[in-house]
Amino acid sequence: MTHVLSPAARRVAVPEITPADALWPIPGRDQLVRVGGESMGTTWSARLYAVSSACAPQVRQAVQGALDHVVAEMSPWVEHSALSRFNAAPPGSWHTLPVNFHAVLKTALSVARQSDGAFDPTVGALVNAWGFGPQSTHSALPERRDTERLLAHAGWQRLEIDHEHRRVRQAGGLCIDLCGIAKGFGVDQAARALRALGIRDFLVEVGGELRGEGVKPDGAPWWVAVEQPPAADGGEAISADIVVALHGLSIATSGDYRRFTEHGGRRLAHTIDPRNGSPVANGIAAVTVLHKSCVWADALATAMMVLGEQAAAAFAIEHDIAARMVLRTPQGLSEVLTPAFEALLKDDALAA
DSSP states (O other): OEEEOOSOOOEEEOOOOOTTTOOOOOTTOOEEEEEEEEETTEEEEEEEEESOGGGHHHHHHHHHHHHHHHHHHHOTTSTTSHHHHHHTSOTTOEEEOOHHHHHHHHHHHHHHHHTTTSSOTTOHHHHHHTTOSTTOOOSSOOOHHHHHHHHHTOOGGGOEEEGGGTEEEOOSSOOOOOTTTHHHHHHHHHHHHHHHTTOOSEEEEETTEEEEESOOTTSOOEEEEOOOOOOTTSOOOOOOOEEEEESSEEEEEEETTTSEEEETTEEEESOEETTTTEEOOSSEEEEEEEESSHHHHHHHHHHHHHHOHHHHHHHHHHTTOEEEEEEEETTEEEEEEOHHHHTTEEOGGGGO
16 A cells, blocks of 8 residues: 555554463563663663562663673674674685574575565675775765675675584675664564563663563553654654554664765665665665564565565565555655555554
């Protein structure tokens, strides 16, 4: 369904709940606890219900530790992370990956394969070339010959992986960048850390990507608004009119407004199209994906952002992805909902 966005009645998206998924409030766990911190170049927060707020320091430490572990393994901004060491390694060398790094890279390659390379974890050198990475060296935009040279050394098909032994081979010039998937994985890891503490009812967020589990003391799920892009002319954004019940569900958004630079009057989004080596400029302002796993939601949103409206819509139908795309048009912002997303929409009285 496509329509021009305007202030409208609120819509709600509710996942299908089976008897096995149904949860009831636990008596006594009615103390709202809020914790937060910084990680991955952004902020994180968690809200949960517990018997007492005295658990807050332990919760904060557990979530921060889980996120710090992701950064130590997969951040290109950390000189001695496992990812940075691989990127700097000599051609032909093999590297044993930590368990989590291997799992994220395996997911990244699955999405790369499904999207025919619209999502590609080997675009690190191109991210640097366009000024968005830790090794950015260009004060001016890269020329076409520069991107062609970097594209020749990229490509997810060049990643040779021995999954049995969790090893990956540096083919020469490969520069892995997992920024299009790592935040989602961080959300999943934060959720795992909370469950390990015996916490069942929580909402956790890292840089705008979220996951909700359990229910509030009144039996209600965690309601979150779908992120809305700002207007192209810099005016006020239209208020989001979709809220989602995050009950065992994650939500991730990729947008051209989240991180960008301006050059010569052009706005350059940080998302790089691995097929041509340039920032995405296909009219998509944002893609929001709902998925059981936040790492998958994050990667799929990035892939659809790159694919463009028609290809992304077909991709979502083929893989049954619940997604919302917001497009920039001469008439203003317009919206496309995939069939899987439309199937989740219910009467807004549910969120009253």
